[in-house]
Amino acid sequence: MGSTAITLEDARTLDRSDPFPHRRQSFCLPDGVIYLDGNSLGALPIATPGIVADTVQGQWGRSLINSWNDHDWIGAPARIGDKIASLIGAHPGEVIVADSTSVNLFKLLTALVQMNSDRRDVVTEMGNFPTDLHIADGVAKMFGKRLVAVPSNQIVEAIGPDTATIVLCHVHYRTAFRHDIKSVTERARAVGARVIWDLSHSIGAVPLDLHADGVELAVGCGYKYLNGGPGAPAFLYIARDLQPEMISPIRGWMGHANPFAFDDAYVPAPGIDRFLAGTPPILSLAALEAGVDLMLEVDQHALFGKSQRLFQMFADLMAARCPDFALISPDRAEHRGSHIGFAHPQASAIMNALIAQGVIGDFRAPDVLRFGLTPLYIRFEDIWQAVDILAGIMASGTWRLAQHAEIKRVT
Template sequence: MSPSLDEVRAMDAADPLRACRERFFLPEGVIYLDGNSLGVLPMATMGRQREVVESEWGEELIRSWNSRGWIEAPQRVGAKIAPLIGAKANEVIVADSTSVNLFKLIVAAAALAPDRPVLLSEAGNFHTDLHIASGAAELARLRLDIAPRGEIEARLGADTNLLLLTHVHFKAGFRFDMAEMTARARAVGARVIWDLSHSAGAVPLDLNGSGAELAVGCGYKYLNGGPGAPSFLYVAESLQERLMSPLRGWMGHAAPFAFTDDYRPAPGIARFLAGTPPILGLAALECGVEAFAGAPVDRLWAKSIRLFDLFAALVEAHCPALTCISPREPERRGSHISFAHPHAFEICQALIADGVIGDFRAPDVIRFGLTPLYLGFEDIWEAVQRMRSILDSGRWREPRFAVRGKVT
């Protein structure tokens, strides 16, 4: 029997994270279930952006690089992300996009084992990772081997240079055991690069404890850094001095303002910087990360489990036409829930028109992000009631819901 409205309201009342909801701007009448694609706006970001634009840029101008700490922002924000992913403060830096950072790590790490010719990754991985991997592999003279999830371990061998894995799969939400996969790769002499875009800020991560050496992650999903927010990059301290970034920009130089022709990499993680830091984006991301104050990841994950279980139970009871394709076991999944339906796109568009924002992933998946910092149990209950109405009435069949925009 599915929970009643009174029961889910009681769950909200007892939620220790309930007060965190006030840290975010949530539009009236909208149930936002797409924080795994674009996080919502932290309230602090609006004031901080105004301060950066009007005071730091407008009044201080170029002096702000020194007087307002602009030049240290990539390291400072990286250090604030580090506790969320189980890393040391000096192992994380914010720079560029996830795609660019992935390229840097593939090319840099591949050079450590020039006799190993294979870059191994998962079929159906997020497509930009595979696209970046294909280009990086060509430059690093690697052969890209794309294997189904069930065959990855069998493909690991003496010829494997790097294994590229997304920790939580973008579509159905399957999660790899990071410690286990890292150990399996290490056993054959390979290294793993982890994409944490659907993990950071949502599921428990312990990069140091798992033996992970290399990772990238997104700033605009669960970290709420805003559209196109800069990405973060992680390199284990023990490996940093052995790697050379293929994008040798001036900010990654040991003395960027010496203006010398020769390139000397900066010590530590700073060598993975390239161009001038995007200060507006960094300021917004810093606010997003600071919104996690007093909300430890284990508490977030405990709530995510309850949100998932509630969503799954309500859909099973009221929307049987939808098939859950996400793992039911918490240790095997991330913090979103996905359903398959032949007309997933149209149903998703009808939901959006009705104030319930999820997203569609081809060919037949509706995906809903479960963001414990600001999502409530009543939000889930109400979302499923609206979805039930759409399905029962057949409103999704209206022609307008079949029109596809550039972004789905």
């Protein structure tokens, strides 16, 4: 796609051949807003309010406590986990929905470090998402281990006989750089170590096949590309063969083999259920399931195909119209996720100015403007309009008026 030749009509022509022409109508998108932050908080599916309302009024309101059985509330973590499993190339019974990504990472990492007590190193990436680094560092200190953080291009070399485990985000939250999940996993396995993959910026964004890639452990969130709502429950994945060896450090009653026997002694549940802890948050799970069901209706490879075309249009338009911005995301599709990042010394003020004009992206310190490419509801016209607005902001200097505003966002 040529850069200066891209017109608004070109963008609209691409929209007319969109492989997901009606999916945008499945989301609540305010008029006058170009939403390019779905990689941080996915848009609200149209169906979600009705589903949550029915869970509140039709189930809780009418069936009361009987809803745990009558409406299978008790089975929600495993039921939704099985649906997520089909999105990531896992088998039924290998994914459970519970807690937050941070808590799930703590559970898996602690279990692994205890299993490999004779090894001292927890390997991770410098500049990894902070919660992953903080939790890895905390667990390492708890067990007298050493946190080894290296640049992304040195990960494979850092994995050796002293490695207890590796903690990596599959897709980097700032740059969208995507690790080669198979080669890193194979390297770990060759030295007797295991990788915990954080799929928060992967699931619903890039095709995943964990079994084909030999992945045994992963965590991920539900509020980005899965559109599960703010603070949606997260998930964890453990390959079936590994489950009997893994014991959760959080021995909650829902992870007990017989939670309603109310025994004093803890006996871990068989399978993935042993990584449950407290009572499932049913209202949040209902919202998450609505988003997951929507994602199950689309082909993940076609989804990423559209993401690639959105990325290329964005990169070409920026090169032509906003040349002062440096693309920090990988050029090659096989090396990236589904967002795009640009560096600029005044990134924070520029993003504030964009948001004031209805283009909602994100700022990541110290100098990155980040834009989510969520193909179910982002149009090529949205990309063209967003760059057009950005070019106008830069030409007029209006970004200077937003220099002192502060943007606060989650991941």
